[in-house]
Amino acid sequence: MSQHWSEYWEQGHLTSFGTDFSSNYAGILKDIWLPIFKELRPNFEVLDIATGNGALPLLLKNYFDESNINGRVRGVDIAKIQPIKFDADNSIKIELIGEVNCESLPFSDPVDLVTSQFGIEYSNLSASLKTVANILKTGGRLSLVCHHHNSMIISRNKQVLLLIQSVTTKKLIEKLYSLADSMGQVTTKVDINRIKNDQVCEVLRNDINQLIGELYESNEAALMDSEILNYVTTFFKQGLYWSVDKKNDYLKFVQKQLSDLALRLEELVCAAIDETKLASMLKILSNERVEFVSATTLKSTDAQLLAWHFIFQKALK
Ligand SMILES: C[S@@+](CC[C@H](N)C(=O)[O-])C[C@H]1O[C@@H](n2cnc3c(N)ncnc32)[C@H](O)[C@@H]1O
Known part of the structure; x- marks a missing residue:
């Protein structure tokens, strides 16, 4: 199944919306991330699941460009990806790794934040959410923008x-x-x-x-x-x-x-999340001591439903 995504990313797109967001996400699909990034502290570690050509890591890097905070964001995707080259000297290190299934990661360094924008819902959630829960630091957050089954998308x-x-x-x-x-x-x-x-x-x-x-x-x-x-x-x-x-x-x-x-x-269409899938996500995560914080819906400027935004947090005890 990753073949058609590999071919898509090979064409150089930055997001999965083709020409709609050719120079990265904008509007609510960008703004929603800013308060999440703001919580990160120096030396942060972030993992972006199903990263594609790295749209979200790039948003994060641009957010921190003017600050002196350093950190690392790693993105993984099951497809072969063609990310743009990032400056190795930058205080924000970006590593994007293709051909990695998020259901079982090849590394285990604990992270402060796991992100995904229209990504994790394509995987087998029983496996990927457990993997994500294991890699999160205590108090670490999981922030997911996911397809909503009733969205205009x-x-x-x-x-x-x-x-x-x-x-x-x-x-x-x-x-x-x-x-x-x-x-x-x-x-x-x-x-x-x-x-x-x-x-x-x-x-x-x-x-x-x-x-x-x-x-x-x-x-x-x-x-x-x-x-x-x-x-x-x-x-x-x-x-x-x-x-x-x-x-x-x-x-x-x-x-x-x-x-x-x-x-x-x-x-x-199959990946989109409805209330039943959401309930099973909550169950999988709570079994792994990852607590529900919020579930909101994102809307466009003309009030059309775009996506879910979920936040979870790894329990302190
Ligand atoms: C809609 S795209 C989103 C990409 C990126 N997050 C963005 O916003 O541009 C979905 C991505 O999920 C990836 N994917 C699907 N199943 C996956 C899995 N099990 N592990 C890692 N990536 C997966 C696909 O290869 C594809 O690149």
């Missing part, structure tokens, strides 16, 4: 999933393959005139327009989120003079992107 992505798995999307890709074949090699203006006047190409172009219209009518927002329109535009613009083989390779790439996206979205 989940409902929006369920719509994207429906759209990319629809018969209409499959037909659209098939028609693009047929058009690539029917166009043949396009290298000159004469070829452009030829394909403009070609009956088969004309019918295929109309079919493609109609299918895009259907996707648009069925769910405009999901169509925009899915990147399908960008792929089609690339095919017709940059791809116009590509060889038939290159066009076919590009369409294979698009199919792979869409199937990886579907896998990530299916996992996302």
Whole structure:
């Protein structure tokens, strides 16, 4: 399951929201962390679970950049990751380690704070929460921003999933393959005139327009989120003079992107936390002497539900 995440992180994204937060989390998904970071004392140790390309460690480093507090944040992720390089001289040391399952960590240095943003809920919580509880110092905190089963993120992505798995999307890709074949090699203006006047190409172009219209009518927002329109535009613009083989390779790439996206979205929907899962998290943690502090919901500026925010603390005795 980590393969599609490895491929996603290899593309250089900083968060799992693609271009939505291209230069790191902002708004409430950033602000929620500032009071948590503020509690850290010099020489702190932080562990970020399911860190991806290190968005949260980077937020923490930026928070402490102006201070003279030093500390270390280690991030782990089950996927292969491609984090940006951090300055080794900085007073905040960042170590990001890929191909590490948070259900059983390869180190046991006690930490003051364990964090996760849309991460730990993808793991087997019975195992990962026990592991986290064992690594927390007495009095140490566990702060988790997790997917909420009723959030707008989940409902929006369920719509994207429906759209990319629809018969209409499959037909659209098939028609693009047929058009690539029917166009043949396009290298000159004469070829452009030829394909403009070609009956088969004309019918295929109309079919493609109609299918895009259907996707648009069925769910405009999901169509925009899915990147399908960008792929089609690339095919017709940059791809116009590509060889038939290159066009076919590009369409294979698009199919792979869409199937990886579907896998990530299916996992996302399964990972979301409802009240029953929350109750079982509380039970697992309290068995490990990690006490519940708070569960709040995060909302966007237009009052849409975004996520849960849970805080727990390792019992003093
Ligand atoms: C939605 S992404 C979030 C990444 C990052 N926290 C962020 O906010 O950008 C979920 C991540 O969880 C990772 N993951 C899933 N199961 C995991 C596990 N058992 N152990 C460690 N990481 C895991 C995936 O590889 C993926 O990178």
